[in-house]
Amino acid sequence: MVSISASVTPTTLSTLAGKRILLGISAGIAAYKSALIVRLLKQAGCEVRVVMTSGAQAFITPLTLQALSGEPVRTSLLDPEAEAGMGHIELARWADIILIAPATADLMARLVHGMADDLLTTLCLASEAPRLIAPAMNQAMWRHPATQRNVTQLHADGWQLIGPAAGDQACGDVGPGRMSEPDAIFEVVARLFSGAPQAGNxxxxxxxxxxxxxxxxxxxxxxxxxxxxxxxxxxxxxxxxxxxxxxxxxxxxxxxxxxxxxxxxxxxxxxxxxxxxxxxxxxxxxxxxxxxxxxxASPAEHKLKKQEDSDTFTLxxxxxxxxxxxxxxxxxxxxxxxxxxxxxxxxxxxxxxxxxxxxxxxxxxxxxxxxxxxxxxxxxxxxxxxxxxxxxxxxxxxxxxxxxxxxxxxxxxxxxxx
CATH class of the missing domain: 3.40.50.10300 (CoaB-like)
Structure with a gap:
């Protein structure tokens, strides 16, 4: 069970009060944890605005996140009302940090290649704010060489990765790829504003x-x-x-x-x-x-069998x-x-x-x-x-x-x- 208030101390409240957090949510079962991240940040006095990919909305509703953040949730780059005043640029400039949790393998790949085919990736290109990303995916997807290459490039591009953690996964697998818990993500955000050195320096x-x-x-x-x-x-x-x-x-x-x-x-x-x-x-x-x-020197292709006619075995x-x-x-x-x-x-x-x-x-x-x-x-x-x-x-x-x-x-x- 995640403790919603465990990380909110008086020092944290003073450090985070008034900070503007842009929370991006991509598709994945871990999206339900994003609601807890919003709540922790709001309890610490942050302003939180949420941007969701179309896939994320299949796992958690914009209405839930709007109720927790107290702000309208943005879901589309082509929203006529929001874009009347170039809203995506305004939102990119508004953020003190961009936090994406969860981040799927697909989203990470699109960020690496500088794609801007939805609101979230466009904001990431248009913003100069510090950027945090919490991966969440199947353990085989996380271990895949393509994903690891993307991790390397994201790091080189200035993204700070949070996790992923290892353990049981929704698909039944066990291994690395679980999104870090909300309180752990919150602590990284708090540390970013605490004056400790961060990814850039x-x-x-x-x-x-x-x-x-x-x-x-x-x-x-x-x-x-x-x-x-x-x-x-x-x-x-x-x-x-x-x-x-x-x-x-x-x-x-x-x-x-x-x-x-x-x-x-x-x-x-x-x-x-x-x-x-x-x-x-x-x-x-x-x-x-x-x-x-x-x-x-030469690992066997098949299981080595016990040699019944010998009491020794040489490797x-x-x-x-x-x-x-x-x-x-x-x-x-x-x-x-x-x-x-x-x-x-x-x-x-x-x-x-x-x-x-x-x-x-x-x-x-x-x-x-x-x-x-x-x-x-x-x-x-x-x-x-x-x-x-x-x-x-x-x-x-x-x-x-x-x-x-x-x-x-x-x-x-x-x-x-x-």
């Missing part, structure tokens, strides 16, 4: 998280115990400190942090491809994923690409500040120093995963932080603490080095 942080899976056959794979909790905590911490965040995630059972653009991958090769695609655009790259060092493994080293080796004009992680079971400081130097990193976060209750799968972690300075290498030991708290420390230190 915020540092872009790219983070890898979770494990990778290396296929042996269609049903088996090599992996590890990484839960992704540390990487996801880093992503949330970076957003909280004003960064624009792209999270490249292996398979985990975690929701996407608010305000984070998430890209899902399975194998180390896929993670490497996405990391090399996004790293040159970033100011900071944090390699927190537990990437498999090796993969099968031939080959090295995976070294993601963090390849990012650190980028040309100077493309290279972000690079932070790596080292999960060790002994000689923590020795191996951390060695990896920092050998991989060409700017900073490393080393943790002893042999300690009970810390590291993989747990909610707490301890770490040794090492970073390069003009004078040499400095370090600090962080005692056991919640991963969310440690993430704030790591991100703050990394951002200070940019």
């Amino acid at each position: 915020a540092p872009h942080v790219v983070i890898t998280a979770g494990p990778t899976r290396e296929a042996l056959d269609p049903v088996r794979y090599l992996s590890n115990h990484s839960s992704g909790k540390m990487g996801y905590a880093l992503a949330a911490a970076a957003v909280a400190q004003g960064a624009t965040v792209t999270l490249i995630s292996g398979p985990v059972a975690l929701p996407t942090p608010n305000g984070v653009t998430r890209i899902d991958v399975e194998s180390a090769e896929q993670m490497h491809q996405e990391a090399m695609r996004w790293a040159p655009e970033a100011a900071l790259f944090i390699g927190c994923a537990a990437v498999a060092d090796y993969r099968s 031939t493994l080959i090295k995976n690409p070294d993601i963090i080293a390849d990012v650190a080796a980028l040309p100077t004009e493309q290279r972000p500040l690079v932070v790596g992680f080292a999960a060790e079971t002994q000689q923590l400081e020795h191996y951390a120093h060695d990896k920092l130097k050998r991989k060409g990193l700017d900073m490393i976060v080393a943790n002893d995963v042999s300690q009970a209750g810390l590291g993989f799968g747990s909610n707490e972690n301890a770490a040794l932080l090492l970073w390069r300075t003009a004078q040499g290498t400095e370090q600090r030991l962080e005692s056991p603490q919640p991963k969310t708290q440690l993430a704030q420390v790591i991100v703050r230190q990394a951002l200070s080095l940019i």
Whole structure:
């Protein structure tokens, strides 16, 4: 259940009072949540005007949104009365921000190509206001290469993505693509007006998280115990400190942090491809994923059968690409500040120093995963932080603490080095 009043604090009321929000709604079952977004914004003192695509009206009526916003809902670019005074240009100039929630794959594609074939896309072209977009679609549509290309271009064009979240979907699938909840979207809007850096001038942080899976056959794979909790905590911490965040995630059972653009991958090769695609655009790259060092030389096309006449089974493994080293080796004009992680079971400081130097990193976060209750799968972690300075290498030991708290420390230190 969404709490309608949980995010409305006195500070938020003073920050948002009088702000003009243009809310665009496109077709999708998540359109019903847009009513809650309007209500939250109105409770915070915002002026809200709603623009709906023709498809959106099949899921929620303009009358509902008019009643909640207190303003007529615009649905057509060719409204004779509204356009008598070039109403779409006036509306575009009126908005302090444009928020589209939900945004379908189709709408995102049309925005990428600069189409202006309805009122909402026309307003987006005609406005210079900050723009937020909350995608909502089937998990396969979200993962499709065409959609991911559009996500990249929208980001480059100045759009700030909110979510999507992962979980059960109306079609019965499970995965990323759910629209972020109304209170999470509201918090991003509030943060935009709070004075924190936003998409245009915020540092872009790219983070890898979770494990990778290396296929042996269609049903088996090599992996590890990484839960992704540390990487996801880093992503949330970076957003909280004003960064624009792209999270490249292996398979985990975690929701996407608010305000984070998430890209899902399975194998180390896929993670490497996405990391090399996004790293040159970033100011900071944090390699927190537990990437498999090796993969099968030749994954079987069909399920491997047990060999009844032998008690042993031999696999031939080959090295995976070294993601963090390849990012650190980028040309100077493309290279972000690079932070790596080292999960060790002994000689923590020795191996951390060695990896920092050998991989060409700017900073490393080393943790002893042999300690009970810390590291993989747990909610707490301890770490040794090492970073390069003009004078040499400095370090600090962080005692056991919640991963969310440690993430704030790591991100703050990394951002200070940019």
